[in-house]
Amino acid sequence: MSGRASFRVGVDLGGTKIEFVALENDGSELHRHRVATPRGDYEGTVHAIRDGVLLIEGKLQRRATVGVGIPGTISCLTHGVKNANSTWLNGKAFDKDLSAALAREVRCANDANCLAVSEATDGAGAGKEVVFAVVLGTGCGGGIAFRGNVHNGYNGVAGEWGHTTLPWMKPEEYPGPACYCGYRGCIETWISGTGLEADYERETKTKLKGKEIVAKSEAGEWQAQACLDRYEDRLTRSLAQLINILDPDIIVLGGGVSQVPRLYQNVPQRLKEYVFGREAETPVVVAKHGDASGVRGAAWLWPLAR
DSSP states (O other): OOSSEEEEEEEEEOSSEEEEEEEOTTSOEEEEEEEEOOTTOHHHHHHHHHHHHHHHHHHHTSEEEEEEEESSEEOTTTOSEESOSSGGGBTSOHHHHHHHHHTSOOEEEEHHHHHHHHHHHHSTTTTOSEEEEEEESSSEEEEEEETTEEOOOTTSOTTOGGGSBOSSOOTTTSSOOBOTTSOBSBHHHHHSHHHHHHHHHHHHSOOOOHHHHHHHHHTTOHHHHHHHHHHHHHHHHHHHHHHHHTOOSEEEEESGGGGOTHHHHHHHHHGGGTSGGGOOOOOEEEOTTGGGHHHHHHHTTSOOOO
């Protein structure tokens, strides 16, 4: 096996699965596989990633650069992981431990930042200078790519837009649902997939999955339609606040809720209601690479050695 890296491996570390992808220099996919995440087992998680990378290198008989998307960030003060909902990572020097396990430097970034990098490199935001990526899944993450690179911020929390308060709250929304971060009314509690389901349950006393709510809306159920109307208004307000602060060239949506087609018809039109100056032409688009975008972005954290 050659000692110089000649392709990229990206790893997406999730709460239930770890996904691996191998990319050729031109972005074409060479290999992909998943393994179960060893939940609660820090050493097991490090070893699972190490073994997955070595498996790919053995299969391709080439050496790779390695980037990992994590559900948190590396603290610039403690150099350990912070803010990870996979709590067994918190406080651990994950990037250093994984680098030692693989005998090379490994780059780690927040999974939403990886989505932003992926879409800025060869996705829906290709060629754009500032790309903001949103993950609308179990939680609500945000990430920033500037000229194709992660913008992590001074404190490592750039893009953590989901843990700001829902803007322009209405009386019936205040103070908002409790968030795991310790505050109430965070954007995440309203516009994540979990937030969508909780809103429907509050109004109807019926618990449904997000896909079921969307299906009922499409079938004409007024309660589901009202739920999605509220969701779109909250998403619009949240994105308008982001535009007022960052004003990105494009906003790319990923995660399960990003697959709802009506968002792309209604939300961009409504941004003008809230953006300062009442002008907002910011494109809001679905991630080109879908569920694969995060793991591809992890691979793109590294340029290849020349």
